[in-house]
Amino acid sequence: MHRPTLVRSLCRSGALIAAAFVVAVATAGPAAAHAEVEAEGARALDQNVGLTFSAASESSSAGITKLEVILPKGITPGDITYKEGPDGWKLAPTSRGYTVSGPKLAVGEDAGYVVDVRQLPDAKSLVFKTLQSYSDGRVDRWIELEDTGGDDNGHGHGHPAPRLDLKPAAPGAKLVSPSPTEEPTTAAPSPDTSSGEPTTGTSTPPAEPAADSTEGNDGTPVAVPLGIGAAVLLLGGGAWWFRSRRSGSA
Numbered sequence: 001m002h003r004p005t006l007v008r009s010l011c012r013s014g015a016l017i018a019a020a021f022v023v024a025v026a027t028a029g030p031a032a033a034h035a036e037v038e039a040e041g042a043r044a045l046d047q048n049v050g051l052t053f054s055a056a057s058e059s060s061s062a063g064i065t066k067l068e069v070i071l072p073k074g075i076t077p078g079d080i081t082y083k084e085g086p087d088g089w090k091l092a093p094t095s096r097g098y099t100v101s102g103p104k105l106a107v108g109e110d111a112g113y114v115v116d117v118r119q120l121p122d123a124k125s126l127v128f129k130t131l132q133s134y135s136d137g138r139v140d141r142w143i144e145l146e147d148t149g150g151d152d153n154g155h156g157h158g159h160p161a162p163r164l165d166l167k168p169a170a171p172g173a174k175l176v177s178p179s180p181t182e183e184p185t186t187a188a189p190s191p192d193t194s195s196g197e198p199t200t201g202t203s204t205p206p207a208e209p210a211a212d213s214t215e216g217n218d219g220t221p222v223a224v225p226l227g228i229g230a231a232v233l234l235l236g237g238g239a240w241w242f243r244s245r246r247s248g249s250a
Contacts, residue, residue: 004202006194010119011034011137019191020215028051029250033056033057033058033159034055034056034160035055035056035092035130035142035159035160035161035162036053036054036055036130037052037055037126037128037162037163037164038052038164039051039052039119039164041167042120042164042166042167042168043120043166043167043168043170043173043174044120044121044122044123044124044166044167044168044169044173045119045120045121045122045169045170045174046119046120046122046167046169046170046173047118047119047176048116048117048118048119049117049120050083050112050114050115050117050168051069051114051116051117051118051164052112053067053069053112053113053114053115053128053130053162054110054111054112055067055110055111055112055130055132055142056110056138057105057107057108057109057110057111058140059107059108059134059136059138060107060108060134061107062101062104062107062135062136062138063105063107063109063134063135064083064104064105064109064110064111064130064132064133064134064135065101065104065105065133065134065135065140066099066100066101066102066133067099067100067101067111067113067131067132067133068094068097068098068099068130068133069097069098069099069129069130070097070099070128070130070143071096071097071098071128072098072121072123072126073100073120073121073123073129074120074121074123075117075120075121075126077093077094077097077098078091078093078118078227079118079119079173080115080116080117080118081115081116082113082115083101083113083114083115083116084113084114085102085111085112085113085114085221086102086105086111086112087103088102089101089102089103089113090091090102090105091115097209098115100113101133104134104135111132118176119130119175120166121164122169122175123164124165125163125164125165125166126159126163126164126166127161127163128162128163128164128192129142129161129193130142130143130161130162131143131240133158134174135176140159140163141159142160142161143161144158144159144160144161145160145161146160146163146182148219152181164192165169169197173188
């Protein structure tokens, strides 16, 4: 091969290699993006564990405004306490986890925050699916599991969910029972002073019926003596009338 031809071939090869390098760098951007959760030395059943979350920005025109996390089994929204994050951001519980949101971050700025977990569940690993919202309405879905390749629409493809691997629980570690809820209390029954058995309240003895005004002091109905007196008067009057009549006839 003549020297000019060799030089031209090398130049062409160099141009192709440079072009391939530029394409590789350009396409590596989205693939390098990530969302992560970290807790150094975390073990199953550990209590009051600080989790550090970070989510990379994938937008060149909008800032991140909210991160919604779907909690894994064994952790409830009530177990989460917000520790720190971007200025003005706050945590709010949801039916399936929580959100951390606030004023939009600068374009290209990653989002990071820290929460405390009351107790980690007894598991080998925990997956925290995350939805990342931007000021222009865009949503990145960090929800892909390791055993899935994403769907045909690209939802989740290339966006693995933050995953925390746990060491085995420490010897003697136990699951902390939920905080007891207060039950309504009722007044205890007071013991009866005569029998010593509980009663539900002070009972009032039934009032005796008032004496019937139609009875006398000895219980005899008033109508009985009145009837007897009327009969005596009637018989006496009849006897007097009969004697008077006989005397007149004589």
